[in-house]
Amino acid sequence: MQSNKRARKELLIGYCFIIPAVVYMLLFIGYPIIYNWIISFQDVTAKTLGSSVRDIIGFNNYRAIFTNVTFRRALLNTFIYTVGCLVIQFSLGFLFAMFFTKKFKLSKPIRGFIIISWMLPVTVTALIFRFMFAEGNGIVNAILLNLGLISEPVGWLLQGGTAMLVLIIANSWVGIPFNMLLLTTGLNHIPEDIYEAASIDGATGIQKFFKITIPLLKPTIMSVLVLGFVLTFKVFDLVYVMTGGGPVDATEVLSTYSYKLSFQLFRFGEGAAVANVLFVCLFLVALVYLKTISKDEVI
């Protein structure tokens, strides 16, 4: 009886602690999400935004965006961008992580320097890359011209294909340190003696990598990939500042297109629908992430 009471009291105190967080989540995260779903099923344009009565039009907004060429382009672009970034930043980040876990002089300071690019505000990064890849007086063209690799300046941000490439490079520059940091932590958690034992058994470097490093690092790798996917998939500022989705719609991604629909063309319903497509994609990935995390905990 006594202990039961105490348990109840403790439970109550526990709830008191989480209530602020729960209220905060419901208000500031839950409310906008639900609100966004509601308006994606309504006819919300400039004329109806202010009125309390809006026509419910079912899936018309979704139908409209899926028949829209720009949306399909944006959806495809978002995946190209995400996959491109993930491949580059994960593979290079992994290499760097392997490199910097080797104990040599200056390894820590240099690792620190590399992280700077991750700490810079994305807007700054975007502007720097915009200047570097400018056609007329950008440093990239100047270097390539002087090396004789190209015969005339390339309009990097003026053609769809290269503009996307530059975006991927810019984001990878930010993403590599992030991947490196997480993977280094994972690598440091693999006990040295396992490698020693393997060496004694005559394992080669490659064997050690594939039979020890990768399997033991798997939980970290999964988390890094999923986190990287989420962070990259919802890109906004980088694209918005560097290309604004252009030229025309060559680098339009879901987030920038949703923004354009809502705040420039005032088609709020369709903008919300696009945002929800983005949400669903991320939600699915988040489920995978949660699953990997729970597996981690079992281990």
Place this chain on the structure above:
Amino acid sequence: MRKRLALLMALAMMVGAMGACGGSGDSQTDKTTGTNAETKTEAGNKGSSGDKQEITFWHYMSEDKEGKFVNQAVEEFNNSQDEIYVTAQYLPREELMKQYTIGVVSGELPDCGMVDNPDHNSYASMGVFEDITDLYDAWDEASFLEGSINSCYYEGKLYGIPWGNNCLGLFYNKTMLDEAGIEVPTTWSELEAACEVLTTDSTKGLAISAIGNEEGTFQYMPWLLSSGGSVMDLTSDGSKESMTYLSGLIEKGYISKESVNWTQADAEKQFASGLAAMMINGPWQFSGLAEDAPDLEYGVAKVPKADDGTYASVLGGENIAICAGANIEASWKFLTWMTSEEKSQEICKSIGRFSPRADVDSQEMFSDDPLNSVFAEIMPDAQSRGPSPDWPEISAAIYTAQQEVFTGQKDVDTAMANAQAKIDEINAE
């Protein structure tokens, strides 16, 4: 986006809760000491009387440039009487526009604010602004140029007052033109010939902004109108001629291909740093040019006309309006003070705009000023965009076509036909 929206909502709410954005809710009701203390610190002094009404005014004149003069004007108003205290709040243009739309839903709007005139109809249709038709009709100083005041009307009701006008002209680098021995071009052929001479490895003949937003459309309008084209008929010969001409200049390298990513401010930087011998821009760049390149010798002329066409320019500018649910009375006093004959002249002159008032003779006012006088001459014929609540979509069709052509993705015929189809669809809705 999702997170952004959440963030924005959160911000909007927090700002509202803290009362940091001042006025709208508080102004009418409270005369509490708390707010007064705040006023005093904000004002930094001014033995303020206990019962001033506070209102907020949103604008997008950047604080290091024209914004200084806006703040000056606001301060002057605050000192000129002791009933109303105005707090001016600067937000970048895009941000300001976004805040209006968010404000419609959240109710967090300022008392009054600035709006770009082609967008005024859209925001009026959204319900951002108060209908001030009656106040305006009763105002004995109500005298504005037709094109300007028309942009404030939506469905027969007035939602704002014109605040400052501008238009586009051709800026040219005097030194470069003199060295090359070229006269200031007046027609498209002359402009092309001039560009041919002026374009070198390091310098482009002309800088324009063809960016994928309203600025791109704004800059395209003079060309479109000069060759007899029209927003309502983009597939006409005149319309296509203008697009063909401009894309020709880009293909020949006279205009940088990067113009598709340039804002008008970027074009100004190119011109100021000598990377372009000429540019298309407006009078609001004078202050920027004076700072970026104090020694630059430049002149201004009309945007060259099509060889068999007429001079044309486009009307740009800002209106000011009272927001829904605001302190209308106080805001109206402030707005009419700013747009009165005397103040309108003063303020517009300082920020590189032209007074939209019919009783201000800008041509006479600037008769001694070689730069402003050119714009004063262009102003009366400058054509407005819209007014239409659908203008943002029409504009999107136009700047998209421009970008498609300039980046070589589509030929002129296809791009213009597509744009026209979009506009037809918008009009049909």
